[in-house]
Amino acid sequence: MSQDTMNPTTTSSNAAWPTDRKWKTWPDWVNLVLGGYMALAPLWTTGASAGWFVTLGLLLVAGSLWALGSASSPASEWTMIVLAAVLFLAPWMGGFAAATGAAWTAWIVGLAVIVFSAVGLSQRKKSAA
Template sequence: MDKFAWQDGVAFVAGLVALLAPKLWGDDAGEQPLMVLGALLALAGLYALLGAAGPSAWTATAFALLIFVSPWAFGFAGADAAAWTAWIVGAVATIVGVWGATQARGRTPAAT
């Protein structure tokens, strides 16, 4: 890994927020989808941070987009805390993920 990609750090932190936030609300609204998708996003970000051969930047972006649409898909759009957490975390991670994936696409691999 030749350069630290801050976008991977954002994906990791966003995944942790989605994973841990339902425990802070004290209700069950959106708990399962946010915890599962948050864990997947955090793992994708962690693999990218560690430089491991794992999911691409587009994979983390797909998990972020799934978090964004999860309030409608899983029916918790009426639960304010859960829905706003999903929308904010999903939107930020999706925007940063698309930005990072398009930048990574233009880079040429370093010669070894």
């Protein structure tokens, strides 16, 4: 192959180039695992509100799959940040802030998803530049 065919700016399939990022972003994979953890956390976390944990966990899984499957959608990362903020506030909104294990689980996972989504958003901006 010549050097020109290896350069993404000279190929005829420029539209497909950003999709190389699909399913390869590690922060989105971490968020997928964290969402699964939240959905299953009521099984081992005392005082966990199953409704809040399972619902937000499944929404985080769905958001992570959206982020993983879309190569250049910052909306998916912002959606994850909003969901994580709701998760962080869930102990107060759901009335389980006094249940230490459940509250700390929501706070730690919520903050982690915010951080990893921000990293994913930063990576998207770098790959678009």
